[in-house]
Amino acid sequence: MKVLNKNTDYAIRALLTLAANRGSYMSAKSIATQQGMPYQFLRRLLQELLKRNLIVSKGGVQGGFMLERDPHGIRVTELIEIFQGKVQVSECMFRKQICGNRAHCVLRHEIMRIEQVVQSEFEKVTIGKLLGDLQAANGPKLTTTGNQ
Amino acid sequence: MKVLNKNTDYAIRALLTLAANRGSYMSAKSIATQQGMPYQFLRRLLQELLKRNLIVSKGGVQGGFMLERDPHGIRVTELIEIFQGKVQVSECMFRKQICGNRAHCVLRHEIMRIEQVVQSEFEKVTIGKLLGDLQAANGPKLTTTGNQ
DNA sequence: ATTAACTGATACTCATTTGGTATCAATTAA
């Protein structure tokens, strides 16, 4: 059971890269090369982030993408929601049997509690925080020459 | 993003039903009818639980399935693991770029922390606990006549 | 002994999701 799919995974890394490069445009191609992710796949994903106003773009030579929002305001939950939909433990809608009255269903109760925990746990993690951690660990520059 | 798939979902409910009926065999058919889940689908899933020794079975007339283990020892995590594989936030294996040295990768670190939380949160929930809660809410018998 | 109600095992089918690729028009800096 994987929690993050490729879209979210790549999006996090792409945003980290853009965050490390704030203030200037960076092309999809260079992000893809630097991060070792498939170019076209990345492009589609960036357009989604664009549509949601997390990043801005500029066409043509020297064009590319740039981070728009404060990295500390970009939570991983937000990315999960964009690419994988809202976190929900189970569909569990209008289930007739086990739960006599849905309003008081303990299963539902327990499930929603867990949903909350998962949600809030992911909310603690922002692009800004990750970048800070990375830079603290790797030195001031986002390393792109990683050997394993 | 759904955390539990149908297999896990149904498995929880089936085990709850069996837990409420401990000591005697209950046929797949009656579980399916009572819980409103597809018969063949349920059967496959029960066979998996059988293989894992969570339940026992008896063929023939008056046969069926019976809970083997203590309901309080059956954790939801275990069921997730059986039907959806181990909880892992992201594949995140041998990723070359961003993480200069994998051993100290903060992303990985953060990801594993969350994995832990999710894992431990689900571990708190056992079939026994759920059944207890249900019975406290619905009266001593697992209600099968739920209206809504 | 026969039959009906069961499980065991396995093999399908069908729709959706996931991960990835390709194409072409529009834009922009050099």
Next chain:
DNA sequence: TTAATTGATACCAAATGAGTATCAGTTAAT
């Protein structure tokens, strides 16, 4: 004018998810 770029779509193959079907073996009741 051209090369580097994004915008917008459309396509593809493999995996996964949910559900169905079949048939052989077992067991209790008659």
